Amino acid sequence: MAFDQEALSRADRETAGERARRMDANLRDADPRAILESAVGAFGSRLALVSSFGAESAVLLHIAAQVRPDLPILFLDTGMLFGQTLDYRHDLARRLGLTGVRDLRPRFEDLALTDPNADLWQTDTDACCGIRKVLPLDRALEGFDAWVTGRKRFHGGARLSLPVVEASELKVKFNPLASWGQAELDAYADLHSLPAHPLVAAGFASVGCWPCTQPTQEGSDVRAGRWAGSQKTECGIHTARAPGAAPFLGGDI
Numbered sequence: 001m002a003f004d005q006e007a008l009s010r011a012d013r014e015t016a017g018e019r020a021r022r023m024d025a026n027l028r029d030a031d032p033r034a035i036l037e038s039a040v041g042a043f044g045s046r047l048a049l050v051s052s053f054g055a056e057s058a059v060l061l062h063i064a065a066q067v068r069p070d071l072p073i074l075f076l077d078t079g080m081l082f083g084q085t086l087d088y089r090h091d092l093a094r095r096l097g098l099t100g101v102r103d104l105r106p107r108f109e110d111l112a113l114t115d116p117n118a119d120l121w122q123t124d125t126d127a128c129c130g131i132r133k134v135l136p137l138d139r140a141l142e143g144f145d146a147w148v149t150g151r152k153r154f155h156g157g158a159r160l161s162l163p164v165v166e167a168s169e170l171k172v173k174f175n176p177l178a179s180w181g182q183a184e185l186d187a188y189a190d191l192h193s194l195p196a197h198p199l200v201a202a203g204f205a206s207v208g209c210w211p212c213t214q215p216t217q218e219g220s221d222v223r224a225g226r227w228a229g230s231q232k233t234e235c236g237i238h239t240a241r242a243p244g245a246a247p248f249l250g251g252d253i
């Protein structure tokens with residue numbers, strides 16, 4: 001059969017960047033549920049949501065459960081998470097009726113070669129995040145054209161200018177909660193009686209891997225307890241890389 005170029009929709013012809021700019025212009029003032037509904041409508045089964053099941057995750061996961069309970073939810077089980085996070089991941093998914101949660105784990109070969117003693121975080125946090133977060137997510141996202149994150153502008157740093165829709169690594173990325181602050185998150189969680197991550201009550205405003213997460217002081221930035229005392233503020237999954245690059249494992253791999 002001849003290839004019918006005219007049959008391609010405008011969306012099919014657009015690059016990820018063009019599509020992200022167009023959708024961002026339409027959705028930048030929309031509420032989170034409308035943003036997620038638009039993402040699902042535009043990408044269908046080619047859309048995934050990435051969640052840490054951390055301190056603020058319940059809100060976006062609840063919205064996802066209302067829009068599409070079987071949405072693929074990618075959860076990075078780094079092997080370094082608090083036991084409370086693993087329990088929360090199972091309890092919350094069951095409570096919200098989310099049926100598409102996928103546990104992404106580091107590859108055995110990467111760990112054996114690069115972090116055989118599970119202590120890489122002590123000497124090279126970027127490399128550790130590389131094999132435990134970035135590479136597993138990159139592999140999982142190969143099956144998708146777009147993904148959803150829970151990032152918010154009030155987290156500060158590079159997130160201050162976060163768009164609602166952006167392009168990254170040739171994929172479209174949606175940030176439905178970009179404009180929400182702590183008050184909106186708390187109000188939504190209260191309204192829907194969402195259970196908090198167990199470590200929030202212990203002073204953790206943001207929860208990641210146990211070696212790299214500390215409780216935060218009252219009034220501190222939300223992410224102040226992540227990689228505290230170092231210059232690192234992001235794990236790397238939101239950092240654009242050249243196609244095919246493997247910067248975390250060195251040139252031999």
Ligand code: SF4
Binds near residue numbers: 128
């Ligand atoms: S947050 Fe820490 S322990 Fe977790 S993957 Fe990154 S460096 Fe490793």
